[in-house]
Amino acid sequence: MAGRFVAIGDSFTEGVGDNNVMYPNGVRGWADRAARQMGRHDPGWEYANLAIRSKVLDEVVAEQLDAALALQPTLVTFYAGGNDILSLRVDMDSVMQRYEAALARLAASGARVMVFTTFDMKVSSMLEPLRRRIRFFNNGVRELSRSYDAQLLDHTLLREYDDRRLWSPDRIHMSKVGHKRLAGHFLDALGIPHTLKLPELPAWEPRTWRQAIAEERVFVRSEVIPLVRRRMSGVREGDALTPKWPQPVHPSEGMKRLARRQAAELHSPA
Template identity: 40%
Template sequence: MIGFGTDAAQQDIISYVALGDSFTEGMSDPYPDSDSVPNGRYRGWADRVAEHLADHVAEVRYANLAVRGKLIDQVIAEQVPRAVELAPDLITLCAGGNDIIRPGSDPDSVAVAFAGAVEELSRTGARIVVFTGFDTNWQPVMRHMRGRIATYNMHLRAIADRYGCEVVDVWSMRILDDARAWSGDRLHLSSEGHRRMALRVCEVLGVPAEGDWKEPWPVAEPRHWRAARQEDLYWAREFLVPWIGRRLTGRSSGDNVRPKRPSLEPLRLHRE
């Protein structure tokens, strides 16, 4: 198994492929120099992890196949075969969340599909990292999904044990129970949320990275209840209603969106 952290400096090249949906694509975390980035693509925790790896390795070859809105079957059909073809040293896989949050979804069935994906990816010999789902208890509109997510998480842990994967336990990251960890749509991490997630992934990998994902948030300014209510109404109109509309019509935010890094290419850093 490939070494990371202090051992990574002993290697000339590390290859890394990220699979999943909007979480891994990096939604709501634009590059600081986004005007110079092709297609204005997002950064996100996976790009940040690749950057941290590049601090310790001569060359990081990185592909990100994740596309917003993808369901587990789409990830399996469109991304897993490509990842197997690329045969990287490291794979991160986060998938199934878009299935779980749909009304009437069955976490047991989604987990069976996820296990099949991990089995296929494990044949590459890569180090595989998987992610639990977020605890939605802090979000009133999504709190009712908590039981399904918890059930799915238990399956994910069992799958990880079966195939020797490492787990990023997102559920236990209480630091994300703060609105500042989330973008205005309340569905995707903010830039600060992605930064902290990258540090957590590096911790699991054993990759030294400057910063502490558990660092307490600064004391928040008090908000008047009327301002909070107006924000809730704006969010429902601008984000919740369109999201429900896409679900009802079978459309996805990822329709016609291509992976931002479809091939393993040397990483070019875009630091702040």
């Protein structure tokens, strides 16, 4: 049965890592891919996506929660807290308390709610404090999903994501292949048939220990250090962006066609 799917959150849901200039904000992502499949299965489906990269939990709640509920969704996805985990200093107990308050409001709306864990990737021992935060967050999300009868897509259990090809170079955002696979898992969890082609990746050639060390050094220098500098400076790409799909659209009309129409309306004279 068709309904109205509304997605809220940060870069995970906006689609960062799945670059496509034909889509709003230059990214596609798992939610757009899933919505298109939902529209193909049943043209009655509507879709809105309010997620914006860089947003911390409090910003997602303040800027997106009321707007999402006002759209009266029958299905809402909620992922927030990842940027809090990446903060230089954070009280994770407080994060989970505020996460619970947001989830309680979504659950009370009567919509079907889906939440996600953060993928716990094997990383350098330098980032072990980050992994502890991730594990704390994931355990909290699992417990709260049970408490509020929310559907859980436990990303960490999808160990195919140990494959580096499912991630963009920053190792934070999924690649095109990663987003596409998550769209498939999302639709499978909902019981919605889809035609996504998810071919098996060829075997990954193992790295020598020298290659592994060299790659870790490049990663820290090119991704970790710039990330820390951006966090310290307060410069965030998401502050200059608006939601991709702020009002419900019918994905059955074609996402690229809808994106062209939305861009034309945005730039047309009043």
